[in-house]
Amino acid sequence: MNVLIVYAHPEPRSLNGALKNFAVRHLEAAGHTVQVSDLYAMQWKPQRDAGDSTVAPIGPHFDASLDSKHAFQNGFQTADIAAEQAKLRWADAVILQFPMWWFSMPAILKGWVERVYAYSFAYGVGEHSDTHWGDRYGEGTLAGKRAMLIVTAGGWESHYSPRGINGPIDDILFPIQHGILYYPGFDVVPPFVTFRAGRMDDARFAQTTQALGERLDTLFTAEPIPFRRQNAGEYEIPALTLRAEVAPDQSGFAAHIA
Numbered sequence: 001m002n003v004l005i006v007y008a009h010p011e012p013r014s015l016n017g018a019l020k021n022f023a024v025r026h027l028e029a030a031g032h033t034v035q036v037s038d039l040y041a042m043q044w045k046p047q048r049d050a051g052d053s054t055v056a057p058i059g060p061h062f063d064a065s066l067d068s069k070h071a072f073q074n075g076f077q078t079a080d081i082a083a084e085q086a087k088l089r090w091a092d093a094v095i096l097q098f099p100m101w102w103f104s105m106p107a108i109l110k111g112w113v114e115r116v117y118a119y120s121f122a123y124g125v126g127e128h129s130d131t132h133w134g135d136r137y138g139e140g141t142l143a144g145k146r147a148m149l150i151v152t153a154g155g156w157e158s159h160y161s162p163r164g165i166n167g168p169i170d171d172i173l174f175p176i177q178h179g180i181l182y183y184p185g186f187d188v189v190p191p192f193v194t195f196r197a198g199r200m201d202d203a204r205f206a207q208t209t210q211a212l213g214e215r216l217d218t219l220f221t222a223e224p225i226p227f228r229r230q231n232a233g234e235y236e237i238p239a240l241t242l243r244a245e246v247a248p249d250q251s252g253f254a255a256h257i258a
C-alpha cells in the first residue's frame with residue numbers, strides 16, 4: 001500500500017525525527033511504499049495568498065476560496081500545491097506527524113492544509129440538496145483512504161485525561177481528526193500520542209517505537225473512529241444538527257462519535 005507521511009518538525013535529530021525515521025523503515029519493511037513530505041526541509045510556504053495561483057485574482061481582490069476554486073479547476077495552482085494533491089491521491093493512507101504546539105499542529109502544517117486543501121478538492125465537493133449537503137464528513141475526494149496522527153506532547157497523559165487541566169486529548173485532536181481528516185473523506189484511525197515527550201530515554205524510546213510499530217501494523221485494519229456520517233440520516237439538513245432522537249443526552253464533540 002502507499003503511505004504518505006506529512007511531517008512537521010524543524011530538527012531532524014529531534015524525537016519526532018527519530019519516530020518518523022522509524023515509521024518509514026517499519027512501513028517499508030512491511031512492504032508498503034512511503035513518501036514523506038518533510039515540510040521544514042521542503043521550506044514549505046505556509047501562508048495561503050494570491051501567490052497560490054499562477055494567474056491574477058478573478059475578482060477585484062483576492063478571495064481565498066474562489067481563487068482557490070478557479071486555480072484548482074483550471075490548472076492554475078502553483079506546482080507545490082498540485083504536487084501535494086497528487087501525493088494525497090496516490091496515498092492509501094496519510095499520516096500527519098507533529099509535536100503538539102499550543103494545543104494544535106505547528107503553523108507550517110496548518111499552512112499545508114490551508115493551501116493543499118483547495119476548493120473543489122477538499123471542500124465545496126458534491127451537490128447540496130434537502131438530503132445531501134455536499135460530499136463531506138465521511139464522503140469526498142479522499143474517501144476510501146485512511147488517516148492517522150502521530151503526535152508528541154510535553155504534557156502528561158493525566159493532564160489530557162477526561163478531567164485533566166488541558167482538556168481531553170480526544171477533544172483537542174477533534175478539529176484535526178474530524179474537521180481536517182474526516183471532512184474530506186478519510187477514515188481516521190485512533191491517534192498515536194506520546195505524552196511527556198521531554199522525558200524520553202533509550203528504554204522508553206524502545207517501548208515507544210515498539211508500540212508505534214504495532215499501531216502501524218494495523219494502519220489498514222484497525223477500526224476507524226466511528227464519526228457519524230453527515231448524509232446518512234442522523235443530521236437534520238440543512239441545519240446539520242443531530243436529529244433529536246440521536247444521542248439525545250450528548251452534546252459537544254462526543255455527540256458526533258457513534
Ligand SMILES: Cc1cc2nc3c(=O)[nH]c(=O)nc-3n(C[C@H](O)[C@H](O)[C@H](O)COP(=O)(O)OP(=O)(O)OC[C@H]3O[C@@H](n4cnc5c(N)ncnc54)[C@H](O)[C@@H]3O)c2cc1C
Pocket residue numbers: 009013014015016017018099100101102103104152153154155156197198199200201202205
Ligand atoms: C512552541 C511550543 C508549544 C508547545 N505547546 C505544547 C502544548 O500545547 N501542549 C503540550 O503538551 N506540549 C507543548 N509543547 C511541548 C512539545 O509538545 C514537546 O516539546 C514536543 O512534543 C517534543 O517533541 P520533539 O520531537 O521536539 O522532542 P525533542 O525535544 O527532540 O526530544 C524530547 C526528548 O526525547 C529525547 N530523544 C530524542 N530523540 C531520541 C531518540 N532517538 N532516542 C531516545 N531519546 C530521544 C531527547 O533527548 C529529549 O529528552 C510545546 C513546545 C513548543 C516549543
